[in-house]
Amino acid sequence: MIEKFDTLKAVAIPLDRGNVDTDAIIPARFLKTIKRTGLGEGLFYAWRFDELGKEVPEFVLNKAPYRGGKILVTGENFGCGSSREHAVWSLMDYGIRVVIAPSFGDIFYSNGLKNGLLPVRLPAGEVRGLIGRLEDSPGSRISADLPAQTVTGPDGTVYGFDIGSFPKECLLKGLDEIALTFQHEEEITRYEGVRKTKTPWLFLDI
Amino acid sequence: MASIIRKIWDRHVVTERPDGLCLLYIDRHLVHEVTSPQAFEALRKAGRNVRRPLSLLAVPDHNVPTSPDRLERIEDPDSRIQIETLRENAKEAGITLFDMDDIRQGIVHVTGPENGLILPGVTVVCGDSHTSTLGAFGAVAFGIGTSEVEHVLATQTLWQTRPREMRITATGALGVGVCAKDLILAIIAKIGAGGGTGYAIEYAGEAVRGLSMEARMTICNMTIEAGGRFGMVAPDETTFAYLKGRPAAPGPGQWNTAVADWKTLFSDNDGSFDREESIDAARIVPQVTWGTSPEDSLPVTGVVPDPAGHPDPRVRERMERAMRYMDLRPGMRLTDIPVDKVFIGSCTNARIEDLRLAAKVAAGRKVAAGVTAMVVPGSGLVKQQAEAEGLDRIFLDAGFQWRLPGCSMCLGMNPDRLKPGERCASTSNRNFEGRQGPGGRTHLMSPMMAVAAAVAGRISDVRGVL
Numbered sequence: 001m002i003e004k005f006d007t008l009k010a011v012a013i014p015l016d017r018g019n020v021d022t023d024a025i026i027p028a029r030f031l032k033t034i035k036r037t038g039l040g041e042g043l044f045y046a047w048r049f050d051e052l053g054k055e056v057p058e059f060v061l062n063k064a065p066y067r068g069g070k071i072l073v074t075g076e077n078f079g080c081g082s083s084r085e086h087a088v089w090s091l092m093d094y095g096i097r098v099v100i101a102p103s104f105g106d107i108f109y110s111n112g113l114k115n116g117l118l119p120v121r122l123p124a125g126e127v128r129g130l131i132g133r134l135e136d137s138p139g140s141r142i143s144a145d146l147p148a149q150t151v152t153g154p155d156g157t158v159y160g161f162d163i164g165s166f167p168k169e170c171l172l173k174g175l176d177e178i179a180l181t182f183q184h185e186e187e188i189t190r191y192e193g194v195r196k197t198k199t200p201w202l203f204l205d206i
Numbered sequence: 207m208a209s210i211i212r213k214i215w216d217r218h219v220v221t222e223r224p225d226g227l228c229l230l231y232i233d234r235h236l237v238h239e240v241t242s243p244q245a246f247e248a249l250r251k252a253g254r255n256v257r258r259p260l261s262l263l264a265v266p267d268h269n270v271p272t273s274p275d276r277l278e279r280i281e282d283p284d285s286r287i288q289i290e291t292l293r294e295n296a297k298e299a300g301i302t303l304f305d306m307d308d309i310r311q312g313i314v315h316v317t318g319p320e321n322g323l324i325l326p327g328v329t330v331v332c333g334d335s336h337t338s339t340l341g342a343f344g345a346v347a348f349g350i351g352t353s354e355v356e357h358v359l360a361t362q363t364l365w366q367t368r369p370r371e372m373r374i375t376a377t378g379a380l381g382v383g384v385c386a387k388d389l390i391l392a393i394i395a396k397i398g399a400g401g402g403t404g405y406a407i408e409y410a411g412e413a414v415r416g417l418s419m420e421a422r423m424t425i426c427n428m429t430i431e432a433g434g435r436f437g438m439v440a441p442d443e444t445t446f447a448y449l450k451g452r453p454a455a456p457g458p459g460q461w462n463t464a465v466a467d468w469k470t471l472f473s474d475n476d477g478s479f480d481r482e483e484s485i486d487a488a489r490i491v492p493q494v495t496w497g498t499s500p501e502d503s504l505p506v507t508g509v510v511p512d513p514a515g516h517p518d519p520r521v522r523e524r525m526e527r528a529m530r531y532m533d534l535r536p537g538m539r540l541t542d543i544p545v546d547k548v549f550i551g552s553c554t555n556a557r558i559e560d561l562r563l564a565a566k567v568a569a570g571r572k573v574a575a576g577v578t579a580m581v582v583p584g585s586g587l588v589k590q591q592a593e594a595e596g597l598d599r600i601f602l603d604a605g606f607q608w609r610l611p612g613c614s615m616c617l618g619m620n621p622d623r624l625k626p627g628e629r630c631a632s633t634s635n636r637n638f639e640g641r642q643g644p645g646g647r648t649h650l651m652s653p654m655m656a657v658a659a660a661v662a663g664r665i666s667d668v669r670g671v672l
Contacts, residue, residue, distance in 0.1 A: 001248060001353065018524060019399050019499050023638040028619040032269065032284035034243035034291050036352075046640045051626065075520070077400035080433060081636060082617075083335040084241065085351035103403055106435050107335060107349055114353035165225050166365065177353075178254070181361045184221055184229055188363060191220045191231055201456035201464050202233050202328060 001036070003116030004174035008097055009143035010070035012154075014134040015060055018075035022108060025079065025087040039086055040093030065139030071098040073130050073142070079108025088115050098144045100151060102127050113167040114177070118144060120151055120161045129153075146172060207476040210440050211371050211406045214346050214471065218329050220363055230366045232261070232358050234323055234330040236314045237301070239266045239292040240619070241333030245356035246295040256299040257362045263323060264296040264303045265314045268619050272582050272609035277307055285620065299359075312585020312611040315339040315553040319423065320587055322452025326441035326468040331358055336553045336635065338429040341438035342422035343445055344471050346406075348436040369406035369435045372481040373473070376413035378488030383669035385563060386421035387555060387633065387652035389413065390428040391493035391503040393485055399501040402434030405481065408473060409439050413487030419448040420559035427554045428635050431500035440472045494540050494665055495637045495650040497528035502637070504540060506655065506667045512536035531639055532647050533627075540665050543649070547630040548579035548660040549642070550606075552616040555633035555653050556584030558591050564653035565597040567661075567668060573605035574663030580607040580622070582614040606660070618643040631659035 030042030047059050055062045061069075072091070078101040079087060088111045091099070097117060102124040104112075112119040122130075133154050134140060140154035146168065151159045170177055196203050208216070220229040242264075249256070256262070269285035270276060280286045289306070296303040304310040310317055315336055318324050326344035331337060333355045340347035354364055374393060380386075394401075409425055417425070422439045429437030439445075446465055449455045456464040473479075491505040504511070513525035513536065529536070534543070550556070550564050561583065573579045581601045583589035589611055592598055598608045615622040616634040624630055624646025633656050634641075637648040649665060658668040 016520075017527075018520065021499075021636075021638045023617075023636065023641050027640055027644065028268075028617045029644075031240050031619065032282070032288060034247065034288060036244050046644060051645070077403065077433060080399060081335065081430075081638060083333055083349040083351055085244075085333075085353060088351070103400055105433065106403060107351055111351035111353065114351065164227060164367065166223065166227050177365070178252070178357055178360045181229065181357065181363060181365070184363075185361075187221050187229075188231070188361065192362075195231070199327070199464075199467065201325070201460045204454060204456075 002114060002170060002174050003092070005097065005116050005118050005146055005171045007143065007145045007147070008070060009141055011066060011068060011139055012071040012073050012134050012142040013060055013066045013069040014131040015072055015074040016131050019077045019080055020074060021081035022079055022084050022087040022105070023081055026084065026090040031084060031086050036089050038093065039090035040095070043090040043094045063138065068095065070095050071100065071142050071144065072096050073100045073127060073134060076102040076124060078104050080105035083107045085111045088112050088117050092117055100127060100130065113171065116171060118146060118171065120144065122151065122159055122161055126159055207474040207478065209371050209473040209478050210344060210408060210438065210471050211346070211369065214327055214329070215368065217327065218346070227365050227367055229363050230329060231363055232331055233328040235262045235358050236318055236330065236332035236337070237262060237264045237292070237355065238268055238314050238332070238334060239288040240268045241352050242295065242355055243288060243291045245352045245359060248356050249359055254360045256301065256359045259300040261362065262301040263318060264292055264301050265311060265317055266292055266306060267313045268613045268617065270306055270612040271621050272612045272614045273621070274610065276610060281621070309586040309590060312588065313553045313556060313613055315427070316556060316584030316588065319343065320452070320585060322449055322455035325449065325455065326445060326471050331364065335430045336427055338434065338436050339423045339427040339553055341426040341429070341436050342419060344438055344441035344468065346436055346438070349430065370404050370480040371408070371478070372402065372405040372483065373408045373410055373479045375411035375482070375484040376409065376487045377411050377484060378486050379413055379416055380487050380490065383654060383672050384490055384492055385652050385654065386417055386424040388490050388493045389487060390425045391495065391500070391650065392490045394428060394432045394500050395503040396485060397432050397483060399431065399499045400433045402429065402432035405434050407434045407437045409437060410473070411484070414439055415442065418559055419444060420557040423557065424554055428500065431635055441468045492652060492655050492668055494655065496532065496534060496540065497525065498531055498637055498639050499528070500635065500637060500650060502528065503650070506540055506665065508540055510534045510536055510538040510540065541667060542664065544629065544664040545577060545631045545649070545659050546628045547624060548577060548656050549582070549615040549630055549632040549634065550580065550653050550656050551582030551584065551614045552634035553584065554635045556582060556588065558588050560633070560653045561588065561592045561597050564657045565600045567654050567657040567671065568604040568606065569600050571604055571661045573660045577660055577663050579605065579660040580609055580615070582609045583611050585611045615642055617641060618646070631656045631665065
């Protein structure tokens, strides 16, 4: 279900908060779906909307210059908490394709890669600098270049980032990870054979 | 020479790429109704099969109502569809299902272990971050997203990078009225909500050795609240005694061989950990969270902190935000905070030992007027055991509700939830904004502390009533 990612230049949204958890990204009551689609409506629901369902004008996503932004720049430990992949689905359904932060919850980071949402880790100081610039000139754009592993700020500053070679390849080519793993089927079966002899109690039926 | 983390990890590597990415074999896979439907659907669309159905257990827990009439009707159509979908997927793939009318039904992280499914040295995953709970058995246990659920269904493996390794040593022994929940809250306060990111954590030291399996599960459960990838406790006689005779544990013919193998699972003392932390368990007093992150934990004897005193403006801003959301003032004594609701339950604290500890405090006391308090056993078996011991009577006599097993008020997905502005003393694991219902306010604490709060009608130091 991965959506290819190569390069993107888009309006960036500064969300200057740390520890943004997946309950904040998409509250649990929106998880009662058996589909992956339509979750953008619930994105940051408690921050975007008031009790009556009206937009909160002060919230950054609701401010005019940031509408249609596709890149989110935010604080440390983004996506901590629950493993819900719905957090990634809701960001992507809203239109976000890149999240830049000093650090991510490990499960969120992995969920992003599996779907084609690029998580970019940059040093905290650089992220703070980017957020400052985006707040100073609302609506300015950032570009993300996966092949080059760089992000370019509104002022032209280029920041390099790390990403594993396997997820990078999967993202660039939109590869089906399960199909790739099937190429190791023989090794998996051989492994099971060895384990069945060494630790047979693990192969009792549940 | 290696840590237990590395020993178990290495056993499960099917193949390793030059860049260090490992194809890890998964022994056990637990699924629930919320994070699995899209995985099964994608599998079906691709024409793929579940590779090893008998390595799986399916349990509905997140959405299920905890009211007695739940078998007759589930009001919410979306919840009903998710539960029915789980049922259909399990049936189609030949997966064991503990359905709502099964005595073994309960929170996936409670029912898995009590049926002997989680053994030392296994790898276990579930589309739920609190899978870390199961590391208490000396297992590599971690939460995954739905795409990874699909990958495990199809291949029985996952591509994973090796974790960094951290050991947290808890010295001394916990005092009276202080339990595993207080220890883990104190640890999270110390290392921070992101302090464990990228790490697998081994909990060690005499304070951990002295804990029951239930208490070790409470500790490992909240590893994710410190950002850790998984947590674990090396198996020992406590582990073996817990497992012996459980339905899915090795039988008499294999038991001795299994135990001999499990006894090799410990960390060699070669200083191989990337990071070491320690904490003096004897100095920990009962903990309560004041804010909206599990790291906002303080001794119950403390006061709400003053953001103005913090040197970092970003931290100051976060604290002010949390204070507004929680409707608290700096300097307020924690024991002056009134509560509307009390929730005893969740994968953190709904096992039999938790209920025994809570019942000890509740015995002969009454829930304060105006407070709604509920006890939600972690599984049908926990409920049955508690009732055999008369714990249900103690809770009911004290004015608590005694409900059916499920995730209940931990996460605001089923009918048990807070109303906007309501304040809850909760034994669950997350005090995030809106976690227990939109606008709800959560104070995390131990089961004993939650009973003390129910009785006093405000946050209270349980040591004063023991």
